[in-house]
Amino acid sequence: MEHFYINNTQQGNSFGYSNKTSHVDRNVEPSVDIIYVLTCIIISVGLPLTLMAIYAVFSLVRKDHVAPIYVINLLISDLMQLSCMIAEVVKYLHGYEIFPYMHLIGLMASVCFMVCIALERYLVIAWPLWYRHRRTIKISVVVCVVVWAIPVAYILPGLFWDDSEIANTFFGIFLLLPFPLLIFFLGGTIEALSATISVPSEEKLRIVGLLVLVLLIYTLLFLPNAIWSLLNKDQSFLFTSMSFFLLKLSPLADLFMYVFLRKGAVNKLLATVCCCRTNHSNISRSTMNDGNTVSSM
Secondary structure (H helix, E strand, C coil): CCCCCCCCCCHHHHHCCCCCCCCCCHHHHHHHHHHHHHHHHHHHHHHHHHHHHHHHHHCCCECCECHHHHHHHHHHHHHHHHHHHHHHHCCCCCCCCHHHHHHHHHHHHHHHHHHHHHHHHHHHHHCHHHHHCCCCHHHHHHHHHHHHHHHHHHHHHHHCCCCHHHHHHHHHHHHHCHHHHHHHHHHHHHHHHHCCCCCCHHHHHHHHHHHHHHHHHHHHHHHHHHHHHHCCCCCCHHHHHHHHHHHHCHHHHHHHHHHHCCCCHHHHHHHHHHHHHHHHHHHHHHHHHHHHHHHHC
């Protein structure tokens, strides 16, 4: 497997299974240095916040409350990615090839758990009676085990079979599959919520907000790399670098899910936004009034 990180002009081959490396052109060295610095920033900010988020979300787990379980596993996959980024910036990857595989497992698991979160929210709203009798901790644990097994099953053939082009194609297909599912879950949830009056408005906002956030994270951070993997032919260094760097931002973006899990957090956030808007409006009016006063004088 080639280096997962941006340390050569052919980064896209990183999802293949060969150990070839390529020379970094002097023209792209500044871009590599910038990405290196940004990676360090992501680690320094994301690592402590992810650990705090895991602890906070874990405290939300209650009997028959399975949604945080998927979020916890999502954050664990983010923690795995951040750990591999640490290995990247301290240059350990040149000697230990386990880190690219771990990073890839974390990425693929992250995508799967995003789908699980969206599916769980959709079933709670669209099929409440059916899901109420089937949402147990045991089933959730089984789903998590299956999710973690999927990337491992993808990587194992690479230990015995070397074909980076086919590996990239399969990875692109894997990243592309959640897109229609996430859109369907969001649309179905909104349709079901519009027809129910038993769900409080705050709860509706939390559910829709969580699904919109999941779809937004996937579209902005994962979809570009899916496109790159499927069109892996003569791609520019800029597009290659950006598509892989966006993947590194996913651990930070996933932290915002905690806002839509904690009751009252959404209302506090909206209140803060409204307060800021009100203050800005008052300042603008005050400035206009002062201006009119000066003009009249």
